[in-house]
Amino acid sequence: MIGNLWSVRWLRPLGFALCVPAAAHLAFSCWSLAQSGRGADHDLAAERDELARTAVRQMTMFNSIDPKRADLDMGQWMEEATGPFREVLQRDMTTARARFAKQDSPARGQVTALAVTDLNTRAGTATVIASVRVRIGEPGAATPESEQRKRYQVEMRRVAGGWKVNTLTALNPAGPATGGSVP
Amino acid sequence: MSVTEHGRRTPRVRVPKKAPRPPLWRRWLLLLWPLALAAALALTGLAVGGWAERREAGSPAVNRALVDRSGDAELIRELSASIAQIFTYSHGDPAATERAASRVLTGTAAAQYRTLFGQVRQSAPTQRLSLTTKVTRAGIVRRTADGAAVLIVFLDQTATRAGRPTGPPVAAQLVVTARDDDGWRISDLRAA
Incomplete structure (x- = not known):
C-alpha cells in the first residue's frame, strides 16, 4: 500500500x-x-424593447374604440399622446365623438408588425413603423363586419410619464396623409 | 559491561522511536485534496459559465437592431431592392421576375412567394397586366450577430393594363426573414 x-x-x-x-x-x-445584462448595448436594447412594447400597446389602443364608452376610450388616448398629436386629438374630439356615436359596433385593433426604425435615447425621440389590422364587429361574432389594414409611421417622444405619441402619420399608398385626424 | 552497554544502546540509535504513521485515509486525503479542489473549481466555473451564457442569451442585446447600426442601411437597401424586384412583374419580360425570385428566395420563402404571387403570374400574360412594386418604408425588427434578420416592409403596388393603371396604388405589408450568406437571401415571407 x-x-x-x-x-x-x-x-x-x-x-x-x-x-x-x-x-x-x-x-x-x-x-x-x-457583465451579462449590463453595459451600454444592453441598456439601449432594453430601451428599444420597452419602446416597442409601449408602441404596440398604444397603436392597439388608438385603433380600438367601443362606441358605448367612447369618451372613456378617447380619454385614454389623450393620456398616451403628446405634442402635435395631442393637439389634433383635442381639436377633433367633438367630430370624432359624433362619428363614433353613429357607429354601433366596436372596433378592435391588432398590431401585426412593428419596428423601431430610429431611437435617440439622449434626446428622447424615436420613430416606429407599424401595420395594424382593425376588425369592426361584435366581439363574440365569428366573422367581423369589416376589416381594415392600416400602416403608420409614428414619432415618439419620451416625456415624464414614459414614451408618448408625438405625431401619427397614416401611410396611405396615394401619399402620406400627415397626422391629421383621429385614426 | 561495555559490551552490554553497547548492546543496549545500539537498538535505540538504529531504530529510533517512530512517530505514529497517519492512517491510510489521511495519507490519501493529503495526496488528493489539490486534485479535488481543482475539480471543484472547474465544476463551479462551468456552472457559473453556463448561467452567464443563459443570461446573455436572454438579454435584449441579442437583438442587434439599432444597437449595432453598421450594415443596417445596406441590409434595408438590399432587401428593399429584392422585394421590389420579385413583386414587380412585366408581362413583356416575365423572366426577369423569375430570375430575381430564384436568386433571392430560399427555403420556405419560395413556396410562400408562389402563394402570394402565383395569381398574378397566372393571369398577367393573358390580361397584359404589369405590376410595379415600390418599397415605401422598411424597418428592422430583429437582427442577430449570426446573420439573421427580420424586417417589416411596406409596399405600394400599382397594376397597369396595357400601360394604363387599373386603379389607385394598393398597400401591402410583409414580414420578411432573411439570412446573410454572401448577400441577404429571404428565407421566410408572409403578409403582415
Missing part, C-alpha cells in the same frame, strides 16, 4: 497545477456573469 501511494505521489503537484487554470476559468465565468 505504501508502495502504491508512493508511485502516485505526482497526483499532488498535478492537483496544484490544475487548480491554477480552474481558478482562472472560474474567475472569468464570474466576470462574464457580472
Whole structure:
C-alpha cells in the first residue's frame, strides 16, 4: 500500500497545477456573469424593447374604440399622446365623438408588425413603423363586419410619464396623409 | 559491561522511536485534496459559465437592431431592392421576375412567394397586366450577430393594363426573414 501511494505521489503537484487554470476559468465565468445584462448595448436594447412594447400597446389602443364608452376610450388616448398629436386629438374630439356615436359596433385593433426604425435615447425621440389590422364587429361574432389594414409611421417622444405619441402619420399608398385626424 | 552497554544502546540509535504513521485515509486525503479542489473549481466555473451564457442569451442585446447600426442601411437597401424586384412583374419580360425570385428566395420563402404571387403570374400574360412594386418604408425588427434578420416592409403596388393603371396604388405589408450568406437571401415571407 505504501508502495502504491508512493508511485502516485505526482497526483499532488498535478492537483496544484490544475487548480491554477480552474481558478482562472472560474474567475472569468464570474466576470462574464457580472457583465451579462449590463453595459451600454444592453441598456439601449432594453430601451428599444420597452419602446416597442409601449408602441404596440398604444397603436392597439388608438385603433380600438367601443362606441358605448367612447369618451372613456378617447380619454385614454389623450393620456398616451403628446405634442402635435395631442393637439389634433383635442381639436377633433367633438367630430370624432359624433362619428363614433353613429357607429354601433366596436372596433378592435391588432398590431401585426412593428419596428423601431430610429431611437435617440439622449434626446428622447424615436420613430416606429407599424401595420395594424382593425376588425369592426361584435366581439363574440365569428366573422367581423369589416376589416381594415392600416400602416403608420409614428414619432415618439419620451416625456415624464414614459414614451408618448408625438405625431401619427397614416401611410396611405396615394401619399402620406400627415397626422391629421383621429385614426 | 561495555559490551552490554553497547548492546543496549545500539537498538535505540538504529531504530529510533517512530512517530505514529497517519492512517491510510489521511495519507490519501493529503495526496488528493489539490486534485479535488481543482475539480471543484472547474465544476463551479462551468456552472457559473453556463448561467452567464443563459443570461446573455436572454438579454435584449441579442437583438442587434439599432444597437449595432453598421450594415443596417445596406441590409434595408438590399432587401428593399429584392422585394421590389420579385413583386414587380412585366408581362413583356416575365423572366426577369423569375430570375430575381430564384436568386433571392430560399427555403420556405419560395413556396410562400408562389402563394402570394402565383395569381398574378397566372393571369398577367393573358390580361397584359404589369405590376410595379415600390418599397415605401422598411424597418428592422430583429437582427442577430449570426446573420439573421427580420424586417417589416411596406409596399405600394400599382397594376397597369396595357400601360394604363387599373386603379389607385394598393398597400401591402410583409414580414420578411432573411439570412446573410454572401448577400441577404429571404428565407421566410408572409403578409403582415
